[in-house]
Amino acid sequence: SPTLLSCLLICVTVWINLSSGVFAKLHRRPNIVLVLTDDLDITMGGVSPLNKTKKLIGDAGISFTNAFVASPLCCPSRASILTGKYPHNHHVINNTLEGNCSSKAWQKSEEAQTFPALLKSFAGYQTFFAGKYLNQYGHSEAGGVEHVPPGWNYWVGLEKNSKYYNYTLSLNGKAQKHGADYSKDYLTDVLANMSLDFLQYKSNYQPFFMMVSTPAPHSPWTAAPQYQDRFNTTKAPRDPNFNVHGKDKHWLIRQAKTPMSNSSVQFLDDAFRKRWQTLLSVDDLVEKIVERLEVRGELDNTYIFFTSDNGYHTGQFSLPVDKRQLYEFDIRVPLMVRGPNIKPNQTSQMLVANVDLGPTILDIAGYSVNKTQMDGMSFLPIMEGRMNSSSWRTDILVEYEGEGRNVSDPACPLLGPGVSECFPDCVCEDSYNNTYACVRTVAPSANLQYCEFDDNEVFAEVYNVTADPYQLTNIAKTIDQEILEKMNHRLMLLQSCSGQSCRTPGVYDPRYKFDPRQMFSSHSWKLSRLRQTTK
Numbered sequence: 001s002p003t004l005l006s007c008l009l010i011c012v013t014v015w016i017n018l019s020s021g022v023f024a025k026l027h028r029r030p031n032i033v034l035v036l037t038d039d040l041d042i043t044m045g046g047v048s049p050l051n052k053t054k055k056l057i058g059d060a061g062i063s064f065t066n067a068f069v070a071s072p073l074c075c076p077s078r079a080s081i082l083t084g085k086y087p088h089n090h091h092v093i094n095n096t097l098e099g100n101c102s103s104k105a106w107q108k109s110e111e112a113q114t115f116p117a118l119l120k121s122f123a124g125y126q127t128f129f130a131g132k133y134l135n136q137y138g139h140s141e142a143g144g145v146e147h148v149p150p151g152w153n154y155w156v157g158l159e160k161n162s163k164y165y166n167y168t169l170s171l172n173g174k175a176q177k178h179g180a181d182y183s184k185d186y187l188t189d190v191l192a193n194m195s196l197d198f199l200q201y202k203s204n205y206q207p208f209f210m211m212v213s214t215p216a217p218h219s220p221w222t223a224a225p226q227y228q229d230r231f232n233t234t235k236a237p238r239d240p241n242f243n244v245h246g247k248d249k250h251w252l253i254r255q256a257k258t259p260m261s262n263s264s265v266q267f268l269d270d271a272f273r274k275r276w277q278t279l280l281s282v283d284d285l286v287e288k289i290v291e292r293l294e295v296r297g298e299l300d301n302t303y304i305f306f307t308s309d310n311g312y313h314t315g316q317f318s319l320p321v322d323k324r325q326l327y328e329f330d331i332r333v334p335l336m337v338r339g340p341n342i343k344p345n346q347t348s349q350m351l352v353a354n355v356d357l358g359p360t361i362l363d364i365a366g367y368s369v370n371k372t373q374m375d376g377m378s379f380l381p382i383m384e385g386r387m388n389s390s391s392w393r394t395d396i397l398v399e400y401e402g403e404g405r406n407v408s409d410p411a412c413p414l415l416g417p418g419v420s421e422c423f424p425d426c427v428c429e430d431s432y433n434n435t436y437a438c439v440r441t442v443a444p445s446a447n448l449q450y451c452e453f454d455d456n457e458v459f460a461e462v463y464n465v466t467a468d469p470y471q472l473t474n475i476a477k478t479i480d481q482e483i484l485e486k487m488n489h490r491l492m493l494l495q496s497c498s499g500q501s502c503r504t505p506g507v508y509d510p511r512y513k514f515d516p517r518q519m520f521s522s523h524s525w526k527l528s529r530l531r532q533t534t535k
């Protein structure tokens with residue numbers, strides 16, 4: 001009948017208008033790329049080999065000079081990035097399955113709440129992952145490479161920890177084995193090629209989120225053949241904290257031998273050079289992605305983040321090479337971002353952390369952190385110039401649980417249980433009592449770090465980073481008692497914070513309220529256990 005026909009026509013027209021409106025709106029929303037490197041420091045010049053990255057991302061946008069991680073170890077840090085939470089809330093405490101790294105418990109409790117999962121299910125993004133995920137990804141007790149974490153439309157996950165050759169990838173749940181032929185298998189290049197393929201073949205009707213997670217510059221530091229003779233005269237920097245004894249520091253540091261053996265110095269200089277060589281392929285990867293976006297006319301509508309999961313040290317306080325320490329070299333990371341509303345060539349000193357990446361990326365996609373359980377906060381207002389330093393947060397939490405409980409390190413059986421990551425001369429990079437929590441404060445009037453250990457000395461370390469950027473002098477015993485008490489109070493609050501309560505004013509914020517009754521009363525994590533047993 002005519003009425004039915006006209007109704008049908010109207011309905012179809014309305015539907016077409018509505019849906020093209022929706023598509024147009026979705027299409028206009030910005031794309032987001034996150035390049036995550038592994039173990040890339042900022043304090044030892046880690047971005048020096050990355051000239052193209054600096055030009056294409058940093059100079060085209062904003063570089064953060066005070067970017068930190070919530071835990072200086074791969075798996076806990078990656079879990080903080082994905083969930084936007086501090087370790088005491090995501091419960092990934094070390095790189096093993098028992099420590100929840102990619103465990104079934106993580107898969108049940110946290111994995112479906114990660115920011116990529118929210119982007120995909122609530123913000124209409126198509127999502128692509130390529131590279132290293134969580135260190136135990138692909139383990140048979142974690143579902144093997146068949147397990148594709150929720151939140152990803154296209155999944156290229158590296159089985160287990162960092163490698164450059166001879167590895168297995170999960171291509172949407174199917175194993176793909178790789179050998180050691182540079183032109184087919186060099187992992188940084190494979191990730192670049194797969195990223196370019198995604199950009200080529202993705203849907204053009206949805207915005208996208210792409211996360212490319214390179215093992216470089218993590219060990220085993222295998223450079224591409226064309227870069228293996230680069231930086232051949234470069235050595236680790238001999239900064240004031242290089243090869244000195246950290247005599248006023250916690251137990252593990254006091255065990256290090258100073259000066260280091262010549263073989264340790266040789267080893268760390270080699271490591272330093274090889275790390276830089278591997279970064280040249282990362283620089284190529286960034287260039288290829290930016291170029292492809294430009295050719296496709298999508299660069300102006302794409303945010304690109306570049307960062308790392310933790311820093312690194314080579315010889316500082318006579319520790320040969322590793323991360324896991326509370327000092328600047330291990331907790332500070334590079335962070336550069338370019339994007340549609342970010343003016344070029346900016347530098348920001350404001351305090352940001354890896355728990356902020358999820359909230360920021362969700363904010364870009366139009367999804368508020370208030371709708372999530374995340375602890376971090378969006379730094380989009382800083383990048384867009386809508387936030388000044390007097391109204392930004394002033395502190396973040398760093399939490400680390402040392403490894404080595406009940407086990408001996410195979411390299412040093414004579415040391416007995418309790419230590420791990422030992423070198424042949426039995427200098428160890430970790431121990432079960434290298435367990436600490438810190439408040440890192442950056443405010444217009446202060447640049448401080450306050451840390452407490454869960455060891456049998458209840459050791460404290462405090463640094464005035466303004467006066468002592470290399471953290472040579474622990475001022476725990478000399479600092480003003482009132483500041484010490486307030487920092488301790490703040491640490492207790494942050495160790496038990498969750499969501500909004502992690503974003504409350506810090507000690508150097510004019511809105512901060514000191515309530516001595518809360519001291520030592522409400523903590524959820526490791527240090528509380530210690531206090532209970534010593535009471």
Ligand SMILES: *[C@@H]1O[C@H](CO)[C@@H](O)[C@H](O)[C@H]1NC(C)=O
Pocket residue numbers: 048049050051
């Ligand atoms: C990066 O640029 C600086 C300054 O132009 C130059 O000295 C350095 O050799 C470049 N590094 C690389 C790896 O190309």
Ligand SMILES: *[C@@H]1O[C@H](CO)[C@@H](O)[C@H](O)[C@H]1NC(C)=O
Pocket residue numbers: 090091092093098099100105106109
């Ligand atoms: C592992 O995660 C689960 C779920 O969050 C938690 O209940 C458990 O305590 C965690 N394990 C450790 C060792 O923290």
Ligand SMILES: *[C@@H]1O[C@H](CO)[C@@H](O)[C@H](O)[C@H]1NC(C)=O
Pocket residue numbers: 165166179180222
């Ligand atoms: C890769 O595996 C092959 C065969 O086992 C071995 O010969 C080669 O040395 C390995 N290469 C690397 C870089 O691990």
Ligand SMILES: *[C@@H]1O[C@H](CO)[C@@H](O)[C@H](O)[C@H]1NC(C)=O
Pocket residue numbers: 182183184185186189190193
């Ligand atoms: C990446 O793609 C380029 C261009 O197709 C090719 O020459 C190169 O061999 C590829 N590299 C790897 C590791 O697949």
Ligand SMILES: *[C@@H]1O[C@H](CO)[C@@H](O)[C@H](O)[C@H]1NC(C)=O
Pocket residue numbers: 229230232233
């Ligand atoms: C370092 O590499 C350059 C080429 O990049 C080469 O000319 C030079 O001989 C090398 N030096 C050493 C000490 O290997």
Ligand SMILES: *[C@@H]1O[C@H](CO)[C@@H](O)[C@H](O)[C@H]1NC(C)=O
Pocket residue numbers: 262
């Ligand atoms: C270690 O190196 C230093 C400086 O290069 C040198 O003086 C010393 O003799 C070396 N020691 C040994 C045992 O080789």
Ligand SMILES: *[C@@H]1O[C@H](CO)[C@@H](O)[C@H](O)[C@H]1NC(C)=O
Pocket residue numbers: 059060344345
């Ligand atoms: C950023 O600053 C550098 C050095 O001052 C300059 O060469 C470059 O053109 C600037 N880039 C932009 C996008 O303004």
Ligand SMILES: *[C@@H]1O[C@H](CO)[C@@H](O)[C@H](O)[C@H]1NC(C)=O
Pocket residue numbers: 368370500
């Ligand atoms: C999120 O919650 C905070 C604190 O309750 C509030 O100040 C802020 O305006 C909220 N933001 C949004 C986007 O709703």
Ligand SMILES: *[C@@H]1O[C@H](CO)[C@@H](O)[C@H](O)[C@H]1NC(C)=O
Pocket residue numbers: 387388389390391
């Ligand atoms: C900083 O921002 C706050 C809130 O947006 C505003 O009240 C204050 O006047 C600003 N201060 C400066 C120095 O611009």
Ligand SMILES: *[C@@H]1O[C@H](CO)[C@@H](O)[C@H](O)[C@H]1NC(C)=O
Pocket residue numbers: 093094095096098099402403404405
């Ligand atoms: C990791 O944490 C779990 C849970 O506390 C613990 O059982 C395990 O021994 C830890 N792993 C290492 C290497 O310390």
Ligand SMILES: *[C@@H]1O[C@H](CO)[C@@H](O)[C@H](O)[C@H]1NC(C)=O
Pocket residue numbers: 251417418419431432433455456457
């Ligand atoms: C840390 O653990 C080691 C190994 O068990 C032990 O020898 C040392 O006394 C402990 N130190 C502190 C301060 O707890």
Ligand SMILES: *[C@@H]1O[C@H](CO)[C@@H](O)[C@H](O)[C@H]1NC(C)=O
Pocket residue numbers: 446448464466467479483
């Ligand atoms: C830190 O050092 C700076 C510069 O020496 C000084 O002005 C400031 O008062 C010190 N802060 C604390 C808390 O000691």
